[in-house]
Every structure is written in C-alpha cells, then in structure tokens.
Amino acid sequence: MRGFITDPAGAAGLRLADDLPEPVPAADEAVVAVRAYALNSDERNLIARRPDGWRPGQDVSGLVVRAAADGTGPAVGARVVCYLDWEGWAERIAVPVRRIAVLPDNVSFEQAAALPIAGITALRALRVGGAVLGRQVLVTGATGGVGQFAVQLAVAAGATVTALVSGPARVEEARALGAHRVVTTLDGDTLGPFHLVLEGVGGPVLPQAIRRVAAGGHIAWYGNPSRRGAEITLADFFGYAQGWNAHLVGFISPVPEETLGEDLAILVALVSDGRLRPLIGLVRDWTETATAFAAFEDRSARGKFVLTVG
Ligand SMILES: NC(=O)c1ccc[n+]([C@@H]2O[C@H](COP(=O)([O-])OP(=O)(O)OC[C@H]3O[C@@H](n4cnc5c(N)ncnc54)[C@H](OP(=O)(O)O)[C@@H]3O)[C@@H](O)[C@H]2O)c1
Incomplete structure (x- = not known):
C-alpha cells in the first residue's frame, strides 16, 4: 500500500512509500479508502520532529471499504470525514468510528478534508x-x-x-x-x-x-x-x-476524543446547508504533497491546502 512516511532526504522531509502494511482495524474501527486530505500548519513541525519513517496525516475524507466489526459506525460505501492523530496520508486507513462523520452528497471530499483539525478547533474554542x-x-x-x-x-x-x-x-x-x-x-x-x-x-x-x-x-x-x-x-x-x-x-482541541465524530457531523451539516464555506486555496494530486507544503511556507495560496488520492 502507498502512503507518506517521514524521510529527511525527501522533499519537505517526506517520501511516498509503496510498501506500507494494509491497516489492521480494531473491532471499533472502520477501514477507509482515502480520497482527500488537508494540510495543517502544525504538521510541518511534526514531520521535522519525527524524521524516522513516521506516518503523518490527520485530516482525511474517503469511502468506507470495511465497516467496524462491532457493528457500530458507517456502512461500506459511506462517504466520510475522519479526524486522525497520524497515518492519514495513505491509500487506506483504520479509523475509530467515534472519529468519523458521514457526508451528505452535497459536501465534496475536498470540502470535508478541510474541516477536521481547523474546524474542530474553531467550533470547540467558540464553546469556551x-x-x-x-x-x-x-x-x-x-x-x-x-x-x-x-x-x-x-x-x-x-x-x-x-x-x-x-x-x-x-x-x-x-x-x-x-x-x-x-x-x-x-x-x-x-x-x-x-x-x-x-x-x-x-x-x-x-x-x-x-x-x-x-x-x-x-x-x-x-x-x-x-x-x-x-x-x-x-x-x-x-x-x-x-x-x-x-x-x-x-486551549487544546482534540479533547474530548469521544465526541470528535459528533462535532465533525455538526461542521459537515453547516457546510451542507451553506452556513460554513471552507476556503480552499489549493487542490493537488497527493503526489504533490511536498510542493503544497512549500506553498504553505510562503502563504502564496490562501485557505486550506487539499491533496486528492486516486
Ligand atoms: N490548540 C489546538 O488544538 C490547535 C489546533 C489547530 C491549530 N493550532 C495552532 O493554531 C495556530 C494557527 O493554526 P492555523 O492552521 O490556523 O495556521 P495558519 O493557517 O498558518 O494561520 C495562522 C494565522 O495567524 C496569522 N499570523 C501569523 N503570524 C502573525 C503575526 N505575527 N501577527 C499577526 N497575525 C499573524 C496568519 O496571518 P496570514 O493570514 O496573513 O498568513 C494567519 O492568519 C498554529 O499555531 C497552530 O499550531 C492549535
């Protein structure tokens, strides 16, 4: 399976590996085929701090290709958005169902990928x-x-x-x-x-x-x-x-972890009914992730940067 790993010799400290293991889901995890992911400013720091084959990637959208074994969460074929801690920049990922929200047809994978870290931070900080x-x-x-x-x-x-x-x-x-x-x-x-x-x-x-x-x-x-x-x-x-x-x-946004999916669903609903418009400044094929990071550095494009997979 293909996915990005950290490699100090690669552009932006990244390398697209083709020999990653397929995800092995726990009972409460669905397997998602990744369609898009977004970059966060902090991910630059994470990549620099973990140069040893670590797998980045937090904001992901895609299609469920295997439902959670415990019967919870979205069914196979559902379009979803996920909030991960890492490993999202890959073809497939295992995600706890409590970190997933289902997408209506009028919310694109690109819009959805822009939401998790930035949207959850804004939503939860507003509640303060x-x-x-x-x-x-x-x-x-x-x-x-x-x-x-x-x-x-x-x-x-x-x-x-x-x-x-x-x-x-x-x-x-x-x-x-x-x-x-x-x-x-x-x-x-x-x-x-x-x-x-x-x-x-x-x-x-x-x-x-x-x-x-x-x-x-x-x-x-x-x-x-x-x-x-x-x-x-x-x-x-x-x-x-x-x-x-x-x-x-x-303020720290991913806490509580149990309701990340619920809060993602709120953001998705607001996008769906037009009250929230993710500003997306750049959409590229995921093989151009390193180049997108360069644009991030000089802020030559505005809004979220989204990479599409497959
Ligand atoms: N606590 C949490 O859970 C959490 C979650 C997510 C992010 N964060 C942190 O939140 C911060 C923002 O993240 P982000 O993804 O929104 O980053 P970002 O897209 O890079 O946005 C940073 C914003 O701050 C502005 N800015 C930067 N330096 C400034 C300065 N010296 N004076 C005035 N404005 C300045 C930028 O202005 P321009 O628009 O002109 O570029 C931009 O609007 C980062 O430090 C990130 O690590 C924390």
Whole structure:
C-alpha cells in the first residue's frame, strides 16, 4: 500500500512509500479508502520532529471499504470525514468510528478534508465562551486555517465579530468570511470589550487581547504562529476593558476524543446547508504533497491546502 512516511532526504522531509502494511482495524474501527486530505500548519513541525519513517496525516475524507466489526459506525460505501492523530496520508486507513462523520452528497471530499483539525478547533474554542448571541467576539489570525472557520462559526452563532488580520492585504478576505469589523491592530480605543477572544497569534497580541476582554469573559488561546513570547501582567486584565475575573484558557482541541465524530457531523451539516464555506486555496494530486507544503511556507495560496488520492 502507498502512503507518506517521514524521510529527511525527501522533499519537505517526506517520501511516498509503496510498501506500507494494509491497516489492521480494531473491532471499533472502520477501514477507509482515502480520497482527500488537508494540510495543517502544525504538521510541518511534526514531520521535522519525527524524521524516522513516521506516518503523518490527520485530516482525511474517503469511502468506507470495511465497516467496524462491532457493528457500530458507517456502512461500506459511506462517504466520510475522519479526524486522525497520524497515518492519514495513505491509500487506506483504520479509523475509530467515534472519529468519523458521514457526508451528505452535497459536501465534496475536498470540502470535508478541510474541516477536521481547523474546524474542530474553531467550533470547540467558540464553546469556551458559552452563548455568544448578540455578544462581541474577537478572532485573531482571522484569515488562517482555524481563523477562517472561527469567524464564520461565530457569525453563525449570532455574535458580533471583530477580526484581527495580519495586514491590509487580508482585510477583504476577512470581510468575505462575514466579519462585522476588521482591524489590523488591537490598539484602537473603541475595540471591545469582548465576551470571548479566540486567540490564534500569540506574542504581543495575547496581552493586547487580554486588555480587551470583558469582565468575566474568556480568552481561548489555541495557537502561537508568531512564535514569539508573551509577557502578561495582572494589570492587563484590569486595563481598558476592565476584564475583572476574566478567564485565560490554554486551549487544546482534540479533547474530548469521544465526541470528535459528533462535532465533525455538526461542521459537515453547516457546510451542507451553506452556513460554513471552507476556503480552499489549493487542490493537488497527493503526489504533490511536498510542493503544497512549500506553498504553505510562503502563504502564496490562501485557505486550506487539499491533496486528492486516486
Ligand atoms: N490548540 C489546538 O488544538 C490547535 C489546533 C489547530 C491549530 N493550532 C495552532 O493554531 C495556530 C494557527 O493554526 P492555523 O492552521 O490556523 O495556521 P495558519 O493557517 O498558518 O494561520 C495562522 C494565522 O495567524 C496569522 N499570523 C501569523 N503570524 C502573525 C503575526 N505575527 N501577527 C499577526 N497575525 C499573524 C496568519 O496571518 P496570514 O493570514 O496573513 O498568513 C494567519 O492568519 C498554529 O499555531 C497552530 O499550531 C492549535
């Protein structure tokens, strides 16, 4: 069976091997023939850290070719999307049924593959704030893989959404996602206070966002692509917005694992009825995975990068 493994000598640290073992499913696992997968920014780091034949791949869609032996989960022939920890960039994979959602006909394999990590992160981080109907929500890194879903989901949930983007070139992109207000800095005096902040940039943006959180509000800090440290003081909570007793949450998305499939099904339904539109910037045959990673590095294409298999 073919699939990608890490190899420091290969382009982007990857090699397409043709001698991988067929998946051997546990009783609660279905076997899925992979049709598409998407790249996540963190996968670059995982590949660099595990250069020894490790098998990457987390966001996958495909067709069930063997149902779970315990009788649970989708039947053979079902079109599905899966949230994996690894091994997804291969022709076939074994997936626990609790990590699978079935796709309606109007959701493509490419759209579905864009959803798992980024969509689940946005969906679950949004829940950190509880009900957001009519409330102010700030999304930082709003045009990133996670940010694009965070903006759309917060709008769908009835929030008034402010998007922080990296510069003027991203403003229209954030508006197209539905953001009510788009800013390139958090310096403005008229910002917030925010009931919820979905913080995906880190560095100096984090204390700036804390200064904008409402009393008792929440900051779900899920990412640090700026790769810069942040100095936070207690005074940041008591500044402009008087965010007394606000909560700073170090957010991780795959927990709880048991309901990943349920949450994927929510995202799929939102795509199906048009309330969520995965922004896909690049679709290529999976043999071009290394090239797609290069485009990821320089962000020459926008949105999620999807590779198709077979
Ligand atoms: N906690 C979790 O469970 C979880 C899950 C998924 C991802 N993550 C993390 O979340 C972060 C975002 O992931 P992603 O897939 O959305 O990555 P991404 O697609 O690379 O998006 C990153 C976003 O941050 C913006 N950005 C980067 N550096 C910035 C800076 N210095 N100032 C302002 N904006 C900046 C980018 O701007 P441009 O749009 O201009 O490029 C982009 O919008 C990563 O750190 C990732 O590791 C965490």
